[in-house]
Amino acid sequence: MSRIDTVNAVPAQGLNVVQASDVSAAELTLRADAVVIGSGAGGAVAAYELARKGLDVLILEAGPYVPSTEFSEDFNDSLERLYQDHGGQTNKEGDLLLLQGRCVGGSTVVNGCVSFRTPDFILEEWGEKFGLTNISPEAMRPWFERVEEHLSIKENGEHEIAMHSRLVRDGARKLGWSVKPFKRNIRECALTGHCLSGCKTDRKQSMLVTYLPWAMAHGARLHSDTRVTRILENGGRAVGVKAEVVGHDGIKVADMHVDADIVVLAAGAVQSPLLLQSSGLANRSGQVGKNFACHPSMYVAAKYPHEVYPWRGALLGVYVDEFLTPEKGGFILEAGGLGAVEMCLLNEPGSGKPFLQFMEEARYKSGIVTLIHDHNVGEIRWDNGRKVVDYKVADSDFPSMLAALKASAEIHFAAGAEKVFVPSVEKLEINSVDEIDTVLAKLENKPQRLRLVSYHPQGTLRMGADPANSVVAPHGETHDVKGLYVTDASLLPTSIIVNPQVTVYALASYISSEILKRT
């Protein structure tokens, strides 16, 4: 292993990224102590933690480098430039939109900054069912504290609770339900409401402005537009990767070969298992790509008798955790804003004039995002060279979906809403509390019935002590291939109900320490 002891200054803005446009050779051969696949939550943290201890780290990111100065605050433009499949990634049935960042910084660039620790009961369950006693609530506490300190994670102040969130808070309080301000990874939020399009003024503490520049200050190199096609293995040990550098026009610029003793896989819970499947590695258990969960979400909108302007102010203000534990329902409700384009996609007020009236009244709308503790029933796999996200809401999870819908409607009406729009494909509206059960009874757990969005793919390379039913060992290394580590949300053996970014940051920090122990 080489040792890099020089620490450079962090540039005031931007990153020195090698992009496809910088590559002139048709073949590149590089050497590093550790090659990190992906520059999102898991990859960036691992890169920094390894680089600051002197390892020569190379980060490969499939997506483009888009500096924040180029963010447009236009959601459509952002979908096309910053998201996987231009924002069009769906499950097999096409009724669940799976939004993942695909750019330098990954999903951390386009998330809503919501920062939860993993619930204690989830970590305890992982210990009991998967032998992960090494990441108990007590053991993880210092890692949570570390990333919270690094990323300026703190509770929303009152000025960060916009009108749409105040309504949800008022409604929940009237019902006697627990409601709390979010914690977010942000400095001096400018209240633009454009989190999902990237933070143009670098207030969001995404990987783009934190762990990546810090890793590079410690000597890490970052190549964007570089898609790893295969992880290389020799004698049961990871020895590097093969990759392709692809220009923004889709044309391959160069082949890349990287020699490295450590491979850190952090391409996200969809791409990471696909890469292992392509590489034919680490699948003795047969679990690679299995156990996919995603927190299928709905946006439950309501019309109020007064203006709300759901696009104004901090995007996410408060959440209702009254139903967090499985025995109380296993879901949380998040007060969330949204813009015009998102609004036109998430509801069905009817065709023609009813739709136009719905949009004319857009500023009177407020909404609640539902997140449920879904079972790990999905699978990610290749099918004739095409990625398949095989996921349907399990029948056993549908009652939680309905309960979350019902609770959202109750909050809206308690807050004074005139009408609640069920996020279904057909027109379904609720005009009073008395109608909630009757309307929701019309819903069935069938494809293309609800309008679902997922921001949280997870579970496809699950961590566990038993090599027979898990892919990754408790310290983060795959059971089958030495030197191959995983640090993204693929690890999570069950869905965690809450937004997973802090869980990934903390696990990546912990696993990096385990890598360093073994180096």
Add this chain to the structure above:
Amino acid sequence: MTTKQQADAAVAPLASLSRRKLLKTALWASAGTALVVAGGFAWLRRSPVDELPAPDGLKQLSASEYHLFRRAIEVLLPTDGTLLTPVAQIPVIANIDHLMGLVEPAIREELGIALGLFDNAAVFSGLHGKRFVDLDDEAALRYFDVWSAGNTLQRTLATVVKKFVYVSYWRDPATWPPIRFDGAVSDRWGIPSLGNSPLPDESVEVTA
């Protein structure tokens, strides 16, 4: 007969089908005489619009897809008499054409088949014996609503067409002032960038 029952009856033979390789079969089985060719359909009914060319400049949409979306825009976005930006002032078709260019080629092929099905299925759906492009406004709107409440395939196709149309209208900033959507604000408000965060203090290490 309820809306859902009408929908189920309309395209009952398609009820269990949702995958692309079955789409052609679905139409074939339903219409009996349909001539299905790779990537598209021979029309079950001719339409006057079949003789009309698509405008120059389209890179992705076929002429038949253009006519379908043109009709869908007319019925889904009746902005006349509203405060909204007139649909004629927004390049909705050009925006749809752009979006089509972002679709993965294999899915784009499926989409072409699916759009052909959406247009043709109106012939045998019990509505008017016409393709979607020839339905009058009332029937076309009803077609959308019936399909939105129909079987999986119907719901999928109605949703796909609506999403293309809606997004391609509302993505244009010219549509935002009437609904008072603010759009981009950071530059307008003069918000300075905070840039990269400084290196953290690492004087204390985690001791696990």
